[in-house]
Ligand SMILES: Nc1nc2c(c(=O)[nH]1)N(C=O)[C@@H](CNc1ccc(C(=O)N[C@@H](CCC(=O)O)C(=O)O)cc1)CN2
Ligand SMILES: Nc1nc2c(ncn2[C@@H]2O[C@H](COP(=O)(O)OP(=O)(O)OP(=O)(O)O)[C@@H](O)[C@H]2O)c(=O)[nH]1
């Protein structure tokens with residue numbers, strides 16, 4: 142993909158809108174403007190970053206394609222860092238396509254997905270964490286996901302990585318001076334290097350742990366509703382979704398398959414799954430279904446374990462409780478509108494550190510408290526603290542893991558008397574791995590992988 146030519150694309154979504162934007166970036170941007178735009182007032186020059194009104198004219202026919210506003214931004218003072226022309230058209234797909242087609246004839250080529258942002262990266266306007274943040278902002282579906290992406294675009298993660306890099310460079314400098322020093326100066330400094338490395342290793346590990354949160358912010362968390370038959374699992378799903386999604390009947394065994402829907406709880410996207418009631422059965426089909434429920438429970442970020450409060454605890458309930466003792470379980474007792482016949486102590490004893498919440502799925506009682514607890518369960522699972530810096534892509538995570546690996550390897554080596562020359566080599570590897578996150582040491586392949594997930598025009 143050449144980087145010194147001029148690219149163009151429709152920057153607004155396909156479909157009708159009030160305004161549609163054509164974006165053009167590269168050295169030909171100004172010439173394209175001169176060829177296609179007829180200002181409504183005669184002009185000597187176009188001043189950068191001002192809006193001009195006029196017609197966009199097809200040079201072959203002399204016909205006006207649209208009445209538009211345009212602005213020209215001169216590099217490096219533009220998003221891409223290059224000369225950029227933006228044409229604000231009426232937002233109809235035929236209008237935009239005809240204007241784009243004239244722009245392409247006038248000297249631009251169609252941009253690849255993400256190519257404007259890629260150029261912003263290549264011109265050092267943004268680093269890779271910020272480029273990824275732009276993609277995440279556009280695809281965000283929850284307020285938390287959006288918040289994380291915005292703070293990443295503002296350079297929060299970049300700043301954190303820069304601090305880590307400074308520390309590595311400092312360590313490298315110490316190791317390199319040691320190479321030239323006598324044994325005893327070196328051994329004293331070596332123990333300092335070790336403690337610096339130790340603290341760096343902890344910083345890296347803490348940042349790595351934030352991946353779980355980043356993942357939940359972007360993709361949401363999975364919460365499974367489980368319990369024996371007829372406790373009101375499907376009723377609970379419906380009340381949380383605020384729609385009659387699952388079939389509810391008084392007959393135990395109504396739900397046979399998973400019913401999965403996403404719901405927004407406190408700015409987090411939660412995928413809720415209603416499941417078949419767990420119970421001992423001879424029926425092969427049911428057995429298979431229940432087996433699948435157990436598998437689903439093992440993968441979930443959280444489990445709502447539902448009991449029927451109008452009946453005493455049964456052996457079935459106890460069996461499920463024992464088997465889920467080690468999962469992230471929120472015990473919930475349903476049908477609080479009926480007479481209470483269930484001893485909740487037995488549940489809190491089995492699930493240490495939990496207190497069951499009483500609700501009525503049928504009448505909506507206790508649902509706000511339950512929502513609060515669901516979000517707490519999921520946030521705890523991810524170790525989420527508000528406002529913390531998080532990593533947000535698998536790519537960042539893998540690069541950090543390799544950095545950590547080199548740091549730990551150096552630490553272990555130094556303990557066994559590794560010479561500073563070799564330790565310095567490991568640290569250089571760590572720096573290289575860390576540099577991939579911001580993109581200083583990223584390959585074409587990595588860039589391709591990131592930018593091809595973007596839309597055209599971004
Ligand atoms: N019309 C339009 N809206 C847009 C964008 C765009 O490119 N065009 N953006 C693109 O995605 C986003 C905004 N991001 C931008 C980032 C930097 C610059 C820019 O021109 N920066 C210059 C000048 C800054 C200044 O005024 O001081 C610079 O940093 O030198 C423009 C947009 C969202 N809205
Ligand atoms: N009184 C009362 N009845 C409820 C409540 N929640 C559910 N029910 C009733 O309990 C029965 C079973 O409800 P479901 O939601 O189908 O229960 P389930 O756990 O999905 O059942 P299976 O799919 O068979 O495992 C229905 O008759 C519901 O109307 C509640 O809060 N109070």
Ligand SMILES: [Mg+2]
Pocket residue numbers: 374375376387388395396415416
């Ligand atoms: Mg059901």
